Amino acid sequence: MKRTLLSFLLMGGLSTYVYAQENLTYQLPPQSIVDLVDAPGSPTVQFNKNGSLMLLLQAPGYASIEQVAQPVIGLAGIRINPANNSTEGELSGVYNGLTIKDLKTGKENKLTGLPDKMKMTNISWNADGSLFAFTNNSPNGVELWLADLKEFKATRLSNGYLNDAYGTTLQWHPDGKHILAQFILPERGIKPAENIVPTGPVVQENLGVVTPSRTYQNLLKNTYDQSLMEYYLTSQLQSVDLSGNVVKIGTPAIYRKAAYSPDGQYLLVQTIEKPYSYLVPIYYFPFQTTVLDASGKLVKQLYNAPLAEKLPTGFDAVAMGPRSYEWRSDAAATLVWTEAQDKGDPNLKSELRDVLYALKAPFNAAPVKLFSMALRYSDVVWGNQNYALVKEQWRKDRKEKMTLINPETGKVIKEIANRSSEDTYSDPGDFIYGKGPYAAKVLLFDKGTPGVVFTKGAGASSLGDRPFILKWNLLSNKQDTLFKSKSPYYEEPVFFNNTGKVYISRESTEETPNIFAIDLKSKSEQALTSFVDPYPSLKGVQKTLLSYPRKDGIKLSATLYLPKDYKKENGPLPVLIWAYPREFKSLAAAGQVKGSPYRFTRLAFRSPVFWVTRGYAVLDQADMPIVGEGKEEPNDTFLKQIEDNATALINYVVDMGVADRGRIAVGGHSYGAFMTANLLAHTKLFAAGIARSGAYNRTLTPFGFQGEARTYWQAMDVYNKMSPFNYADKIKTPLLMTHGIDDENSGTFPIQSERLYSAIKGHGGTVRLVLLPKEFHGYRSRESILHTFWEQDQWLEKYVKNKK
Structure with a gap:
């Protein structure tokens, strides 16, 4: 492997207050982690449009640092x-x-x-x-x-x-x-040559117009x-x-x-x-x-x-004038587009938000007003000359609607759905498409029955995700489940064209995903692939989907991984928790079970599961809901809620007997890194933290971030309280930070990590900052990923497993 120089900043022990800058070549984590990183992945599967052929596509492994450089x-x-x-x-x-x-x-x-x-x-x-x-x-x-x-x-x-x-x-x-x-x-x-001698200053100007960005x-x-x-x-x-x-x-x-x-x-x-x-x-x-x-x-x-x-502020803001031009896919040449009726400003009161228009070739007539919407236009699913589905949404309130219309006349046939986008249990799934009269994709209809279509969905439920294919009569609302995943497997439909078969990907905690053809009438099945387990070293790792309560009653979930051959009588383990906060407007939706207990473990650079091979109990995808019902915004109580979420999980796994309360680390990437820094600034729950490519000073993202639509000046107290940079003097728990030097993500400029590092260092905290050359928000090179894992392993071994 080519050895390439990596620069990073290091803060010494709390008692010495030493600041040091070192140079280091890329390092390798323990071999158990290297083997998992280098394991070849299973092929990606893709079907042709009529389902007669299947491509098995092999992706290369991680690129070299030379390639990404x-x-x-x-x-x-x-x-x-x-x-x-x-x-x-x-x-x-x-x-x-x-x-x-x-x-x-x-x-x-x-x-x-x-x-x-x-x-x-x-x-x-x-x-x-x-x-x-x-x-x-x-x-x-x-x-x-x-x-x-x-x-x-x-x-x-x-x-x-x-x-x-x-x-x-x-x-x-x-x-x-x-x-x-x-x-x-x-x-x-050849590309234009740059004039290294300036011809004048770079000037930007705003003449009294509100222009947030x-x-x-x-x-x-x-x-x-x-x-x-x-x-x-x-x-x-x-x-x-x-x-x-x-x-x-x-x-x-x-x-x-x-x-x-x-x-x-x-x-x-x-x-x-x-x-x-x-x-x-x-x-x-x-x-x-x-x-x-x-x-x-x-x-x-x-x-x-x-x-x-x-554009006005708010996630439902759009440009004035015509937008979202597209062809009606079931017609020869009919243009459709939408226009805002509220000046594109979600802050203005308006009975109508958008209108859908249509114009047929040769495009000389006046546009036809097809459908008026009380919410913001999202999409149209075209079927045939009799049926089309118009989708609307209002992101601020998590509302979404679907209306069945006649696409020729615009006549409303019926409202199909009016639901919360957060309510995964009621999600009818995504419509399945077929080939229309002009080869473009349209709704796949059941032959001989007007208005009967098909959907496939994740099948979220209190038992976890159970993917399905649904046959749905849009006129009578009669629904028949043609296929549904059954335990102890996770079975996901990957191709269906209403010819009597469904092609699924089947996996379990111990079986790698493979493709099967299932006859819907006889229930007979045929294995089409025989992919081998890419991670034999994880055989025997114990995997459990946990469900536990937050103190306000919200049901939370997380996936627990325990080392192979571990028994409770062996005593509690050091723990790594990995999480990513998500905003909700409903307590009920926040408490819905996420994921499935039957998924095969897939590894990527964002996964913490590697550390189960190092003797840690790993809690991945730990629920971190931030809820604000009614007029309350989720972030108004962000700090209290992440502490309540973390406390609930820690108490649960400690009570199970698998976790040592004094040896628990928390980590996350991007918004998960932001969460990590906040947990370390405001709680004493953890022995260490790992924060990768995060943003820590919300005054540097003043016109909104993540799910926050308010500006800094509208919610100054919220922005300030949520910024761990403002509490750097309180961060005494050891914190490891990594960041790609070429991070392109909106809001997560590398300066966010550099400034938090300097602030913690300036107050005598224990902190380490690793800056990865040529890496984006997601790390791409094998060298950078393995070095990041080496840093994480060193940090966890010193401050968690072998904590003094």
Whole structure:
């Protein structure tokens, strides 16, 4: 392994008040943890649209620090890899191998012709499921490839490179024979050179207009950044046929969106326009919405959306004017969009919040008002000429509604749901889609019965999650459960198309997830995969879903892991609690059971379960609800509630006999890190804390954070009380902090950890700050992850397990 320098800051023991700065190469945690980090994951499964084929996609392991250390440019809220003009993310959805399984014959095939050192992304199926397009992230650019599943052959379709930094990288034409893709302009040349001699100051100005905004990262800072953004984001739309012949569509632009009408005759296009902003990311920039014909000629100019720097405060705030343009997927070429009726301001009283409009091709008539909403528009689920479902929501009150309408006339047929989004027990699930008359996705209807659809959901209940498939008559509200997970398994539907079978992923605490086909009539089943346990060293680890009361009666839950062969007579164990606070407006919803007792343990860098191999009792996903009913806001009593949550859990596991009250650590990532620092500042419950990539001074996020919609000036006392930075002099429990130096997350700038470290150090606390070079909010490289685990293990061994 390449040894690379890691810089961090270290605060010595409480009695010595020593401040030190050290240099250290990346370290390795104990081998039991290294083996789990390096364990190969099971393949990801993906079905084609008609359910005849299944892809088994293999993802690579963690990247090396050398890979993640490649240059990244932050522009307008986007992280761009300048080497190949792609978005630089946390490396999910990238595959380096695949197998194709024929679900009728069971035969498995490999594709020939795949690129060397493949990094497959953006998988997109054609209408009949016989082909899929994908991109390959090569060092020089993003390549367009085609996989033919009749010949089992992969071919690069074009010598040009795609723009994968922003917009819709690729999509199929409804005919299944052409692909529309965003190409880099071959004539763009080298990137603009920066003039190192300033031509003047950078000026921002506000002339008395209320312009609140949250804290964003990687924003534009000057005119050079603007020129870089235009260089990296400008694309040329091109249609590519299956032989690789290319036709230009329209003109070069920064494409926000491009979508074919279901009949393939038109393109709905949105392009970013000037003026750009230094205050908000690109999705708030001005943009123009137009309709082009399939060859790229202008048919209709729809709307020029202005710069959205001046949105009102609140999670239900939206821009004025038309928004959320899309095609009605069950019709040939009908545009739909919504417009706010309250100036987009949730703080204004209004009987109506949004109106849904429709406009049919050739787009010359007046728009038709389709549906008026008392809440904010969320989505439309299109079915056929008789049925569509309109979804509304109001995030402040956690309200959501679904209404069944006739999409031709707008006539309301009936209200389908009016519920709290927090109430997981009553969640009817997500609608299952099928192929519409133009190959676009629409509601999957039961043949021969009007208004009968299907949903699949998590099946939250007092017994834990029990995923299901539901057959639902929207007209009579009759519901039939076609499939439901049964103990001692967690069985999750992964594909259903109403052909008499359901494909599920089945797992248990001891069995790794595998795919099964179940005949719904005969109940016979067939195993389709035989993935092996990637974590044999965890065999025998005891896993239990706990349910315990908070002192105000709320039922809480957490997943307890105990070392293999552990018995209570062995005595209580040191404990690591890992949690993440969540806001609720209902006590009942906060007390609902989360998760399932039958899940197989999956490990990722955010998991604390690694430490069960080190002799700790681990409590993962410990409930940390913050409740504010009625006019009360959850954060008004944040500190009291996190203490009550932690106390309830500690008392419960101590009473079980598995936890040593004097040797308990608490930790979390992001908002969980914020929680950890607060618990250490305001309680004496813990022996140590681990806080990764958190925010600790809420005055630095003054226009809202997490679920808090009020500004600092509206709730100054709440912001100040919730900021552990303000109580750094009270943090005497040993605290380990880690942070990615290139953290891109809104609100969690690395300075948050640096300033809290300095404050605790200045008051003689025991604290250690580890800054990880080239890491984002989620750590990506093997070296950084293993070093973070080494730091955590050292901290836990010293201040928890072997506490003096």
